[in-house]
Amino acid sequence: MTDKQITVPTESIAHLLKMIESRILEIGKTYYANGQSYQDDLEITALRAMAQQLGFDFEVSSNGSEGFSVTRHPYTPAE
Known part of the structure; x- marks a missing residue:
């Protein structure tokens, strides 16, 4: 794996986020x-790290x- 980022429309x-949430519920x-x-x-x-990159957390x-x-809630990074 690399540290390359992608742009999500x-x-x-x-x-x-719904896919991530569904997987967590399945687990x-x-x-x-x-x-x-x-x-x-x-x-x-x-999964939570992916959501955080999208600006949300679970x-x-x-x-x-x-x-x-x-x-689900907006993600605020620790300062």
Whole structure:
């Protein structure tokens, strides 16, 4: 992988964020059952980093046996 950046058209950002959110929710369905939480954590971290590059972030929390709940919000980098 390289550190090259791509330009994402503004009209595509919402679609990409929805794809990221959907993947996080999918991970949440098997997060406890599959015994691979470390790999899942790495993937969630990478997905959140992609969203941050688009100006947003996700708050991910457990819903117990129902998986994850995800809240999207604008990303503000730490100063």
